[in-house]
Each structure stands twice: as structure tokens, then as C-alpha cells.
Amino acid sequence: MTDKILKRYSYDVIANDFMSAGKSSSAIKSNLKSLGIASDIIRKIAIISYEAELNLVIHSFGGKLHCDIFENKIVIISEDTGPGIADVDLAMKEGFSTAGDSVRELGFGAGMGLPNIKKYSDQLKINTSSEGTTIVVTIYL
Amino acid sequence: MLIKEIVDVVKAEVLTNFHDENTDVKYGFASDLMSDVLAYATGEALLITGLNNPQVIRTAEMLDISVVLFVRGKRPGKEVIELAKENQLTILASDYTMFKACGLLVMNGMEGLEIND
Numbered sequence: 496m497t498d499k500i501l502k503r504y505s506y507d508v509i510a511n512d513f514m515s516a517g518k519s520s521s522a523i524k525s526n527l528k529s530l531g532i533a534s535d536i537i538r539k540i541a542i543i544s545y546e547a548e549l550n551l552v553i554h555s556f557g558g559k560l561h562c563d564i565f566e567n568k569i570v571i572i573s574e575d576t577g578p579g580i581a582d583v584d585l586a587m588k589e590g591f592s593t594a595g596d597s598v599r600e601l602g603f604g605a606g607m608g609l610p611n612i613k614k615y616s617d618q619l620k621i622n623t624s625s626e627g628t629t630i631v632v633t634i635y636l
Numbered sequence: 637m638l639i640k641e642i643v644d645v646v647k648a649e650v651l652t653n654f655h656d657e658n659t660d661v662k663y664g665f666a667s668d669l670m671s672d673v674l675a676y677a678t679g680e681a682l683l684i685t686g687l688n689n690p691q692v693i694r695t696a697e698m699l700d701i702s703v704v705l706f707v708r709g710k711r712p713g714k715e716v717i718e719l720a721k722e723n724q725l726t727i728l729a730s731d732y733t734m735f736k737a738c739g740l741l742v743m744n745g746m747e748g749l750e751i752n753d
Contacts, residue, residue: 514715517694524698534700541698542674602687602695607671614675 502530502564508551508573513601516552520545523562523571530564536634539615540569543632546608547573553598554580555628566636568617573630580623587613637661637746639703639726642682645744646737648705648728651717655726661703664746666738670695676751677701684741686734688712693719702726707734 504526506519524541532540544560551558551573558575585591587609594604613619618633640657643650665677666684670691673683679700685692688710696704702725706712709731712720720727730737742748 514690517691517697521694521697538679538698538700545694545698546671546674601689601691602668602670602673602685603691605669605671607669607675611671611675 498565500563500565504562506560508548508555508558508560510552510555510557512552513598516549517545519560520548523560526562527569532569532636536569536636540571540634542615543612543634544571546611547571547630547632549603550608550630551575553594553604554578558627568633568635571630571632571634573632574627575629576627577625579625579628580621583621583623637741637744639728641744642703642705642741642746643728645740646705646707646728646730646732648730651706651712651727651729652720653726654724655702659703662747663749664738664741665749666734668734674698677749681749682741682746684734684737686710688716690716690719692716693723693725696725697723703728705730705737707732707737 523544527537548560555575556577561572563570580586589610590606592604592606598604616632617635620631622629639655639659661682663681664684665681667673668685668687673695683696683701683704686708688706704727706729711729
């Protein structure tokens with residue numbers, strides 16, 4: 496099977512823009528709906544993409560969210576320009592968070608972001624350094 | 637439990653209404669932590685929360701939750717209501733505390749979601 500991207504949706508995500516957080520994931524969700532993807536798959540992708548988008552808003556200097564459609568899978572990619580995840584193992588632990596009170600007041604920053612992404616994904620790859628973080632999440636169709 | 641029964645039981649105000657009052661909502665999930673909602677709730681649940689920012693509506697949207705009940709007298713702002721309308725969410729508001737609202741809903745037949753990990 497060829498690994499060719501059939502379609503890519505890309506969105507800019509702005510750091511600390513809590514009012515808009517979720518807009519990109521909402522757009523991804525409606526695009527997937529119009530492609531006729533099954534609703535249980537869409538729900539998984541929506542959760543993954545929303546958590547990834549929130550991570551970009553909360554923790555990064557800003558970045559991009561991509562949704563790549565392949566014949567047999569959908570891949571959500573989050574890429575930012577820093578500052579990087581200091582300890583990935585800790586960040587994967589449920590309940591561990593470096594988010595501040597302003598984020599917690601919004602109902603997030605409970606240390607569930609990456610664990611949730613992992614929970615709903617078939618494959619999760621994280622590359623991080625002070626230059627930036629790239630998270631690649633695969634969901635098979 | 638039918639939406640009209642939920643409204644009766646928790647003496648709710650209906651802020652947006654996109655569903656027939658006879659729509660059945662079987663389960664409830666209560667949390668102020670949207671990350672936990674994303675982790676454990678499903679689209680068939682009534683989301684009960686005391687948070688009233690736009691992220692509540694976004695969270696419901698991602699999960700296909702269609703009815704949200706705000707408790708503790710919280711009334712969401714204009715932008716939250718607009719976002720709910722865009723997403724065709726029915727939103728209710730009750731002056732009861734979360735504990736009391738949940739207790740009344742359970743006493744009247746609403747079930748809790750089971751957590752499966």
C-alpha cells in the first residue's frame with residue numbers, strides 16, 4: 496500500500512489564545528465528517544487533535560496542527576517552535592502538569608493531555624528539543 | 637431521562653434548545669475538569685459542570701455530547717451561548733450545586749457512566 500497523503504488540512508495555533516482554542520480541531524472534525532469518515536473514528540481524532548491544540552496553546556510558543564488523510568489511516572501532527580518538553584516520561588504520566596493556575600481555571604492543565612492522546616491513538620511519536628516539539632499521532636481506519 | 641424531566645428535576649432554565657423535550661439522555665457525567673470529560677465521557681451523556689467558559693462547549697463538541705447542564709447558578713456568557721448555538725447544543729442552567737443536581741438526577745433514574753480503561 497502506498498503511503499501517499501491524499502489530503503492535508505493545516506491550521507496555525509497561537510500561543511495563549513484560549514478563546515480560540517478548539518477552533519482548529521472543530522474545523523478538522525467537520526472536514527472529516529464531510530469526507531464520510533466513521534463517527535467513532537472522528538470522535539477519537541477530535542479528542543486527540545483538541546488535546547494537541549490545547550497543548551500548543553498552553554505550553555508552546557505557537558505552532559501548527561495538521562491532519563493528514565491517507566488511504567488506511569489519519570495522522571494528526573502538532574509542531575511548534577519550542578520550548579520543548581523537559582521530561583517526556585513525566586509528561587506522559589496522568590496527573591503530571593506544568594500548567595499554571597490560569598489554565599486550570601479553564602478546566603485543563605490536569606496532566607491528562609498526552610495520556611489522553613495516547614489513550615485514543617494507535618501510534619504516538621514525540622520528538623522534542625528546545626527548538627520545538629513534533630507530535631505525530633496515527634489512527635488507523 | 638427525558639430532557640423535560642431533567643429540566644423539571646433540577647429546576648433548570650433552558651438557555652438554548654436544539655432537541656425535542658422528549659429526547660432521552662440516559663447517562664450523566666459531572667466534572668469541572670474538561671480533561672477528565674475528554675478522557676471518560678461519551679456522546680450519550682449529559683455533561684454537568686460548573687465551568688462556564690467556551691472550552692466546555694468545545695469539549696462537548698469533540699465528544700458529540702448534545703446536552704450540557706451548568707450548575708451552581710452559573711450562567712454562561714454570550715460567546716459561550718453563541719458557540720453552543722453554532723454546535724446545536726442544548727444548554728440548561730440550574731441553581732443547584734453539582735452534588736445536589738447529580739443526586740436528584742440519580743434519584744430520578746439517570747445513570748452514571750462506567751469508566752472503562
